[in-house]
Amino acid sequence: RKEVEQDPGPFNVPEGATVAFNCTYSNSASQSFFWYRQDCRKEPKLLMSVYSSGNEDGRFTAQLNRASQYISLLIRDSKLSDSATYLCAVKGYGQNFVFGPGTRLSVLP
Amino acid sequence: DAGVTQSPTHLIKTRGQHVTLRCSPISGHKSVSWYQQVLGQGPQFIFQYYEKEERGRGNFPDRFSARQFPNYSSELNVNALLLGDSALYLCASSLGAGGDTQYFGPGTRLTVL
Numbered sequence: 001r002k003e004v005e006q007d008p009g010p011f012n013v014p015e016g017a018t019v020a021f022n023c024t025y026s027n028s029a030s031q032s033f034f035w036y037r038q039d040c041r042k043e044p045k046l047l048m049s050v051y052s053s054g055n056e057d058g059r060f061t062a063q064l065n066r067a068s069q070y071i072s073l074l075i076r077d078s079k080l081s082d083s084a085t086y087l088c089a090v091k092g093y094g095q096n097f098v099f100g101p102g103t104r105l106s107v108l109p
Numbered sequence: 110d111a112g113v114t115q116s117p118t119h120l121i122k123t124r125g126q127h128v129t130l131r132c133s134p135i136s137g138h139k140s141v142s143w144y145q146q147v148l149g150q151g152p153q154f155i156f157q158y159y160e161k162e163e164r165g166r167g168n169f170p171d172r173f174s175a176r177q178f179p180n181y182s183s184e185l186n187v188n189a190l191l192l193g194d195s196a197l198y199l200c201a202s203s204l205g206a207g208g209d210t211q212y213f214g215p216g217t218r219l220t221v222l
Contacts, residue, residue, distance in 0.1 A: 004151075034210065043199055043213040044152065087151050089211075096165045097142070097201075097211060099151035 001026055004090050006100040014108050017078045021103045023088030024070040032091040033064055035073050037084040038102065044087055047073075078107045111136065113202045113214030121220045122190050130185040130217045132200030140164070140206050141183040143175055144199040146216075152199055158183055159206035187219075195221045 006023045013019050025033075033050035048055065050062040050071050061074040071090075075082055085102040114133045122128055134141050140159040144152035154167040158177035172188045187194055197218050201211035 096154045101151045
């Protein structure tokens with residue numbers, strides 16, 4: 001089993017739709033969690049950190065479920081500009097960041 | 110404020126050659142990490158440096174080496190290039206060596222022919 005796995009995608013959704021991505025991790029000692037977005041042939045850009053109590057940033061909501069070892073990202077009212085690959089990243093204490101393979105999202109007009 | 114910078118942007122090499130990639134972190138950040146990203150995959154961790162010391166190493170062969178300078182900039186060196194080394198090489202900057210958020214540079218796209 002890979003350390004970090006994500007929904008395989010791609011997700012093709014119409015503008016205005018709500019879409020959710022999941023990311024599972026195998027290391028129960030993981031402590032820090034992040035979502036990044038990556039546009040084609042560009043570097044990953046931090047979207048949001050994921051906190052234990054869950055957090056929201058505008059149309060984006062991130063959740064952490066430690067018991068089931070997964071994090072999720074919810075995007076409401078999808079925009080064309082949300083089209084990108086979404087990467088989750090996980091880090092344990094004294095360990096390195098581990099990224100998932102990414103989930104590609106295409107928002108269609 | 111300047112973000113993470115990397116050079117060169119693109120590079121074409123042939124098998125067996127050597128390459129040096131450079132990275133300057135965000136001002137005030139003391140940690141630099143290097144990642145390799147091949148098409149269709151997430152970034153794979155290569156090295157982390159903090160205060161000029163190696164703090165972590167991923168599952169890469171000894172052909173890969175790195176160092177960090179007193180000004181916190183860093184170099185990634187790859188010897189005896191293989192076709193499979195073709196990838197986007199990303200540098201990430203963070204304040205410390207712990208679970209701090211990492212910010213990526215634009216990357217160096219290496220093509221090995």
